[in-house]
Amino acid sequence: MPYHLPMSQAKTSPVHLTAAATGALPRALLLAICIIYGLAGLFGRDPWKNEDAAGFGVMWQLGSGGLQDWLMPNIVGRPYSDDGPLVFWIGGGMIRLLGGWLGAPDAARLATALFYFATCALIWYSTYLLGRRDEVQPFAFAFGGQPDARSYGRALADGALLIFLACVGLALRGHETTAQVGQVCFIAFTLYGLVRSLDKPVQGSLWFGVGLGALCLASGPILPLVLLAATLIAGLICRPLPLMRLLTIGAPLGVLIIAVWMATVYFGATVTDDAVTYIREWARYDRHTYGPPSLAAAGFIARNFFLFSWPVWPIAAFAWLSWRGMRRAPHVTLPLSFLAVLFVLLVLLRSPGDVQFILLLPPMAVLAAFALPTLPRAAINAIDWFSLLFFTILGGTIWFLWVAKTTGWPPRIASNVFRQLPGFQHTFTISAVIIALAVTVAWVLIVRWRLSRAPKQIWRPVVISAAGTTLMWVMAMTLWLPSINYGKTYRDVAQAAQLALPSTYTCVQPIRMGDAQLASFAYFGHIRFGGPDDGCDILLRHDAVDYGAPSSISHFEWRLIWEGRRPADRDERFRMYRLVDLSHTAPPRPTIQRRLPRQP
Template sequence: MKPVRLPAAATNALPRWVLFALCLLYILPGLIGRDPWKTDDAAGFGIMWTMAHGGLDDWLWPHIVGLPAADKGPLAFWIGAVCIKLFGSMLGDAGAARIATAGFFLLGSLSVWYTTYLLGRRPEAQPLRLAFGGQPEPSDYGRTLADGALLIYLGCLGLLVHSHSTSAEALQVSLVAFSLYASARLFELRTWRAAALLGLALGLSVLARGWVLPLALWAGLLVLASLRERSLLLKLCAVVLPIAVMVAGSWILACRIVRPFNSSPYDAWMLWNYQQLALPSWDNIRHLFKNGIWFAWPAWPFAGWAVYAWRRQYQAPHITLPLSFLGISVLLILFSGHSEESILLPMLPPLAILAAFGLPTMKRGAINAVDWFSVMTLTTCAGFIWLGWIAKQTGWPAQLARNAFKLAPGFKPEFSLIACVVAALATAGWFVLVHWRVSRRPSVLWRAVVLSSGGVILCWLLLTTLWMPWINYGKSYAGVAKQLAEKLPPSQYCIDTNIGPAQRASFAYFGHVSFAQFDNAHCDYLLLQDNNGRKPNAKTTNPPSNAWRLLWNGRRPSDRDERFRLYQRVN
């Protein structure tokens, strides 16, 4: 027997303008009014910027002004470079590149919504018919579930930072959601066109961040089809796989023909893909449970309940399809060669979709518990953000002010009336939302997650308005890049260096520093980066005193470990 029994009144969908406004409130803060940051954000922007201001070789072999970076794939950087070409003169190169980031997020959000809608209107997912009628229509039920899935997706804590970075990971998670959508269409329509769409999605995913995840997803769909829909096996093997190979192979073929920089990125790209796989280890298991609990909140409790509630209908596509994607993502985490946050991202779209099907079966007490936990936790977080901002502006409370300035020495507080008004309006909107939820006690399905997602959006909005100057000061290399540029001649020089991708991109963009390219064998300047607590490599040792002369040393005020030293060769 199905676990869902609902009246039509419980399936009132959110207005489309509300969903659109929530998506804009989520993605726009954090993209506006900041520099590329000391993360994959600056490194990804560096590849896009190099492509946009380079030639065909730069587009085929991704690199950061001479530092090869073809390991993950070129697709995300191609899109960002196109945005820089089109909008760089209006928004600046950094702002134009983030148009691509916003596009990646919208692709993922739309894919999560439409996948849930397709699965939610299937006969297997429909609630039991009521004795005297009044049950919801399939399309209304699907739309309400889709609204809930999108709210859960927006509320996932692990998505916040990664969805706002100019990186391949931001595109990869969206393409996982798009692959889920294409798979849902294939299992529903069973047409050659749907199979071609899935092949396109997997092929683009290969170009975005390697072949390991897309190949695993294709193999999982092959197993699922062999158990449920044997008629799809031919389409998966004869259409999906060849199209994916052709889409992904187009880049490799172009590199073989053109041979950018008289070589090819193929070997480095394949090596990076092989390094993504390793034997399972206790560190991977610990990483999954230690970080996955907060990374996938609030999706995993609802998803776990959905699997339990629908256990008697375990073969239904709305359970098996997202559960297959989730299982493959977890397996790749356990077999991963690197313990980093980005490997957890592919879990989020299937978790959000699966969690939506747990909403109709949740008990009122459990829903209220989640709501009150969200209200208390997120309201407290918002209060601390406001209190810290007041301390930063006024010096009271004194201890909070000292801690803020201790983390960012030399920072001068800035007051923005627009940011303050936006933050105040968002906070007022949060209290209105809480009052509506508590006083009205609506019966709609998405009531269980509206406070979780709304609170996360509120806290992110407060951070990226009230605290943006402080965060940008601590994560930007703009200041130290300009200091370095003042010590260099205006032109006709090159610098050999050991600095990382984010630093290289920032120095090239902000300071117009000319680094050694692929064909530079001899440079008269050497820029070294030392990091306390790290094992030094060959280039972190001091150059011989009789061959190099120290010109400059500096660091960012907010980073006590990182230090840069510039040397000039002595003739």
């Protein structure tokens, strides 16, 4: 249903465009950027520390485990209730289907690709639907020439997708096997439900309810609750939003999805107490995650968020300024309400990390898209030239360091590179070089096309930025993938620990080992882990410093049989101890000291 502001709030549209400014971005270029960016770095590497390896560990356990693992996800027996099971179900299903062909790590990352492409589609369609509404249409000229609503909405949607892809921090975090990649998708899913409800209230409410339920299953109860609060705020501000339909259809549907999952866990678990404990810990984890604002959290956000979300945040801020006369309209209210509550949640984190930053990107990209038609020429030129210089210098640096690593010249630069990766053996891979050269040539052609043709379309300020992030990520995942993989994997140290294990042992009890370490040692080292009640005769301990041997028991002693660490990490060390029965050990022979004759 078209939305018209009341006469008291009606403002002239800040957008003055001709039809030529809303020409669609070439579909081949847009799809190529999305596909290359999404698939680069997904295959041919190990799970990386920390969140990536932990998420893979849960998926691998599901892919190789039984029904109880699917009901209550875990890492080799250690319950994992930090996030809901939905993302891990999909990753575990991929391992079951394709793990024998691709290998478990690559198969698990197919779930990451699925969430990435779904997020791109949801951002595009959300912006497209908002961009077709009457209140956002460009100023109508007296003699015509303004774009039609369909073309205008498509141009805005292309811009939103390019803005999302241009985000610097999305590169690494968007390619990991973590629950957050699914949470980003379901945030975009829920936002799409709100947008769809503006013209189709029942259908949009169903989308909204499924999004809330899926988000809760992929995270915890806090995240969907704050989005529900954002919906209430948006409904009070934005009159076209069918708030009653959303609350009476969407919200109960989301609750039903969670109730069905909880009932399945409760009645399907072999031990009811374990199911109750798992659900209780899952519900409590969010409450332990958030707390009062702290200076440490504020400092971390101030240092990292603005670089992580560049260039999305300045464009989104300009959208708020440029549409100041229509801030109660859906295209501002809906994404901004989501963005505001998610940012508040970010500030309340007890231990903030950049992995949570990506949750803000879908609503921020949708909001930023509506700044593109209003950006002044000076701002467009500033974004273009900054991106051109930044990514050209960065790309040149990546090539220069790779040449130094490959040829050994200049010797000082080469030695500095290898100093960061002690023990790394560099190999020349012709296919990686060809791909890196191809994306470099593509970057030059895109820049030349952008600067020589000087297109007038509204998406032009972010083409170079999106192409630049794609260039950097592909080059990193080709020229530098072996080096990065060597520095971030636990493969070598886990396999070394496996070789140190006795030929027969009961189980290995992990001490102070994180989820990523536990998963990596179990997968790469094929180590059989156990709990405190399993009577394990091997201890594998993670020590930041040397705490000495574990306390001995009567007639038993813990003896060190191996210690090691990852070459690229000096802050962690692993020590393995074996339980030795002293009662079956032959006592040492007494030393006979011969008395020498006294010298005269």
